[in-house]
Amino acid sequence: MCPYIGNPPIPITGWRLGWAVVPQDLVPVMERLAQNYYICASTPAQMAALACFTPESIAVCEARKQEFAERRALVLQGLADIGLRVPVPPDGAFYVYIDVSTTGLDAMRFCERALQEAHVALTPGHDFGVCSATTHVRLSYAASKADLEEGLQRLKAFVTRL
Numbered sequence: 001m002c003p004y005i006g007n008p009p010i011p012i013t014g015w016r017l018g019w020a021v022v023p024q025d026l027v028p029v030m031e032r033l034a035q036n037y038y039i040c041a042s043t044p045a046q047m048a049a050l051a052c053f054t055p056e057s058i059a060v061c062e063a064r065k066q067e068f069a070e071r072r073a074l075v076l077q078g079l080a081d082i083g084l085r086v087p088v089p090p091d092g093a094f095y096v097y098i099d100v101s102t103t104g105l106d107a108m109r110f111c112e113r114a115l116q117e118a119h120v121a122l123t124p125g126h127d128f129g130v131c132s133a134t135t136h137v138r139l140s141y142a143a144s145k146a147d148l149e150e151g152l153q154r155l156k157a158f159v160t161r162l
Helices: 024-038 043-051 055-082 107-118 145-161
Strands: 095-099 136-140
Touching: 055 095, 055 145, 107 136, 107 145
Parallel strands: none
Antiparallel strands: 095 136
16 A cells, blocks of 8 residues: 655555455454454545555655665665675565674674664564574664664674674
8 A cells, every 4th residue: 555645745554454465374364353444444545545546646655665775775785884694685664684693792782782882773683573583683774864874884883893
């Protein structure tokens, strides 16, 4: 779904319109859950959803998509320059899951020290499950390029000091 409508664009997240991809055995459960979200979507929400498919709205979405692709490239290159590995480059979200095992710190300690010493906020893998939880941290690139560049510089200085 197009996340913005109007000029200037306004977010339309949370308007109970969209889709989900789930394993086949969860489809019946999700269908029952979804009934509570999509039955009788309001007329304004339906009209807003249709507005997502105008040339102007599609152009806004494409511009945002390009902006996030540029931010992703900036972050991936910055992390590579620092020497922090990203095992799976993101292709559908604005987060990077970073392997910090080479730093000698576990994910929680890495995040604590990065915040205290470099003023860079990251999220430890523990917040996302058990797989690689102690060795990975998440960085969001939903910030301006300037802020991302600053954060990467701070992170590089922090990792260099380790």
